[in-house]
Amino acid sequence: MTMDHFWIIVGAALLVYICRASGFVLNLKAASPVWERFLHFVPIAIFSVLVVSAMTKQVEMLDFKLVALAFAGFIIWRTRQFGLAVIAGIGVLWVLTAIGGSAG
Amino acid sequence: MKTRFSSFRRGFASVLSLCVAGAPVALAYAAVARNAGLNPLQIQLMSLTIYSAATQIALAQLLSADAAVWTVIITIVVLNLHYLLYGLTLTKYIKLSRFERFLAPLLLTDSVYAVAIAEREHGNFAFLLGAEVGLFFSWNLFTALGILFGNGLIDFQSAHLDFVAPLTFFVLLISMLRTRLDFTVAIFAAVIAGLCHIAGLGSMTVIIVAIVAPMLGIWVSELQKRSPTAS
Numbered sequence: 001m002t003m004d005h006f007w008i009i010v011g012a013a014l015l016v017y018i019c020r021a022s023g024f025v026l027n028l029k030a031a032s033p034v035w036e037r038f039l040h041f042v043p044i045a046i047f048s049v050l051v052v053s054a055m056t057k058q059v060e061m062l063d064f065k066l067v068a069l070a071f072a073g074f075i076i077w078r079t080r081q082f083g084l085a086v087i088a089g090i091g092v093l094w095v096l097t098a099i100g101g102s103a104g
Numbered sequence: 105m106k107t108r109f110s111s112f113r114r115g116f117a118s119v120l121s122l123c124v125a126g127a128p129v130a131l132a133y134a135a136v137a138r139n140a141g142l143n144p145l146q147i148q149l150m151s152l153t154i155y156s157a158a159t160q161i162a163l164a165q166l167l168s169a170d171a172a173v174w175t176v177i178i179t180i181v182v183l184n185l186h187y188l189l190y191g192l193t194l195t196k197y198i199k200l201s202r203f204e205r206f207l208a209p210l211l212l213t214d215s216v217y218a219v220a221i222a223e224r225e226h227g228n229f230a231f232l233l234g235a236e237v238g239l240f241f242s243w244n245l246f247t248a249l250g251i252l253f254g255n256g257l258i259d260f261q262s263a264h265l266d267f268v269a270p271l272t273f274f275v276l277l278i279s280m281l282r283t284r285l286d287f288t289v290a291i292f293a294a295v296i297a298g299l300c301h302i303a304g305l306g307s308m309t310v311i312i313v314a315i316v317a318p319m320l321g322i323w324v325s326e327l328q329k330r331s332p333t334a335s
Contacts, residue, residue, distance in 0.1 A: 005146060005167060012163055012180055013153035019184035020209035023191020024200070034322060041289045041318030042193050043221040046186070047277035048293035049313045050214060054270035056301050065267055072271055073278045082222075085275045086121050086268070093264050 061093075064100065068093040108230040115234025118223065122215040123242035125269035129157050130243050134250025136161050140168035144251045151247040155211060155240060158183050158307060186310040190217045194232075197224035204229045211236035215272075222276045285325055293317035 051069075058065060072089030076082065130151070137147045142164055150160045159180055166176050191209060194217065200208060208229065216235045220227050281287050293313050300309035 005142075006149075008167065008173075008176065009146065009149055009153060009163070012150075012159065012176065013155075015177065015180045016154050016156055016159055016184050017210065019181065020187040020212045021191065021206065023188045023193075024195055024205040024209050026188075026192065036196075037322050037325065038318045039193050039196050041286075041321040042189050042314050043217075044277065044280055044286055044289050044321075045293035045314050045317035046189070046214075046310060047218065047273055047280065048290050048317070049297045049310050050218065050273040051270050051277060052294050052297035052301065053309065054273065056298075058267060058270065065270075068267070069271060069274050072275050076275045076278045080279065082118075082275060082279065083121070085278075086272055089271045089275065090264065090268060093267060097264065 061097065061100075064093055064096040067096060108228075111228050111230035112234035112237075114223075115219070115231035115236075116238040117234075118219045118231075119215060119235045119238040121268055121272050122219070123238060124265055125272060126157075126215065126239065126243055127246045128266050130246035131250040131254075133157055133160050133164075134247050135254065137164040138251070140164040142167065147251055148244070148247055151244050155243065156184065156213065157243075183307045186307075186314060187212060189311070189314050194220060197221065198227045198229065198232065200229055208232055208236075211240045213239060215239055215269075218273055218276050222279055285321060285328075288324055289317050289321035292320045 055062070055065070068089045071092045072085045075088045076085035079085070133151070134147055137150070137160070142150075146167075147164075150163065154160050154163065162179050162183060163176065166179060187209070190212060194208070195205070198220065213236075216232065216239060219235050220232050223231060277290060281290060296313045296316055297309055300312055305312065
């Protein structure tokens, strides 16, 4: 490893840390109700982006995956059991893939 | 002390499915970095210090292309700008001391944010740290395995283990939706994210959606308040 590469990696790590720490260090306590509501919606928006971004990279067998997501969504909605919902979702995908594979 | 340890353990356990989901990404990163000409020491050093999949993959390619320093800096900032909002929302829900405010962001990732914010009612620093340590350990373990064995270690594709990440995020999303307005914001966000994807906006999508969708949510709630049928 050249020293140049070493320092670029260390510098990049420092820059990433500054980005990560910025929101923790900024002390925005004097928040208005609108700001409070804004922050309430941010995680919901970010989760939606994470789901959509991940799904756009997984277009293969999209119909099966959407069914699995819907089933997992139903399970978490009814039971509030996180682990159960994830296992149910992946289980549905495996079953659908197996049925689809044997039918094809 | 015991409560702190049990919170840490709870945080650690909450990311186990995401550790599995992150494994193919770590293996893919090791393969991309090797193809870009990085040596094993550089590949592992990036996982230990930068610890961000998108940044590491981008940096590996920029290093192999001998990119200018300014290009590297701008790329890193654009890829990590969304952490500003993560920190702002996490500190709103989780009480952190001054020291913890500097330590918590060290190993913060999308997945850690997801589980911490989903557990915000019972979340604390120990929980956050447990989740961070779990994912950091698995990311570095799978980077090392990727360096040693290449991508042929586990057939993630046929087991559909890459689907665990969107599935986990979706389940966490549904568990957060309490009101009709929350649903509306989630749908807004998904539509905007889809449009950003079509427009090829890449990592800027997170920051755009994280600003625009909540603003739409606030606008709709204001409309509901003004509506004569509003209760």
